Amino acid sequence: MNLVSHFEIQADEPGRAINFYTSVFGWKIEKWDSEEMEYWMVMTDPKGGSGMGINGGLLKRQGSRPPEGMGANSFVCTVVVDDFDAAEKKILKEGGKVALPKFEITGMAWQGYFVDTEGNTFGIHEPFEHMKAAARAKRTAKQIFINLPVEDLKKTKEFFTKMDLTFRPEFTNENAACLVLGENIYAMLLVEKFFKSFIKKEISNAKKSTEVLLAIAVESREKVDELVKKAIAAGGSESRDPQDHGWMYARAIEDLDGHIWEIFFQDESKMPEEMKKKREG
Structure with missing residues (x-):
């Protein structure tokens, strides 16, 4: 099937990362019992819906964080939001930084990239209204x-x-x-x-x-x-x-x-x- 089913967030300070993602996106993050390592489950849809959201994990970074200003050297996750500007304000308030300012994907959406408190790059994506309407129509058809x-x-x-x-x-x-x-x-x-x-x-x-x-x-x-x-x-x-x-x-x-x-x-x-x-x- 070749579908993405899981992601992992590397964190220097897991508590700080948990606060960032719960405050910015409202994700539900819970400790997972494991004898091998400290690990947290990250649920991007706290209500347990069956939409596009995928769930992942959060763990303490074992090596050093990526140097600031360097290009991303791993998969970059993009989060779909309802309001790009509102999401950006929350990101900056909680200690995130802009990596690539807001730009238009012509005729489709607003896109931008940020760095979280742990040095990880991620994107946010706000579909234009006609794209949202098309997605709603697909879900209900x-x-x-x-x-x-x-x-x-x-x-x-x-x-x-x-x-x-x-x-x-x-x-x-x-x-x-x-x-x-x-x-x-x-x-x-x-x-x-x-x-x-x-x-x-x-x-x-x-x-x-x-x-x-x-x-x-x-x-x-x-x-x-x-x-x-x-x-x-x-x-x-x-x-x-x-x-x-x-x-x-x-x-x-x-x-x-x-x-x-x-x-x-x-x-x-x-x-x-x-x-x-x-x-x-």
Whole structure:
């Protein structure tokens, strides 16, 4: 997938760095128990959202800090902000310095670079309004929500968390949990009483009958086996024998409420020629 998933901030004085980033950006930074070193987890979205933000770590620098005025010699992280000027004022107030003044990325955004209290270079980026509107439109376009009844919401959330899946907190409360399945695809897990408020019919008992099969595509055969193993360890069960068609490999699990989830991998390069011809028209 080749996606950036983590960053680390090197600090001469971790406490000073923590104060800088919490004051400027409002990030949540918590100590992580480790026998090997002092380490702090950095959460760029304190509310736990599932947007563009990535999380990282903070640790005490082992060597010397980069000489002042030298060009950056490592990856430089850029933080998206709502108001460039307001963010700059906070940075300077908390002891940061300007590395490259505010400039325009033509037609797109304001950009600038700064040095934090530990000598690290970072950027801030304020998209222009039409760019923000386009991003909002992308987030809201063609969202699919699958609604499923559950008996015990707490246990159900624990089950899917153990399968490495996450939830959108803004749509999660004591009555429902919004399970993230992919970009703009979600499963709303509703406690039965709440689910019943949307329908006139009786709720189907998924442990006795099946109305819908849910499927999740993953990146490899190994990932299929890994998720099935985690589901079983979390209290689920395998609902049928694995299916191996050469180009497609699938297994299915039953969750705590009896819903069946098929987990599959497709290698389209090995797809039968007849199917390739249909796809290509």
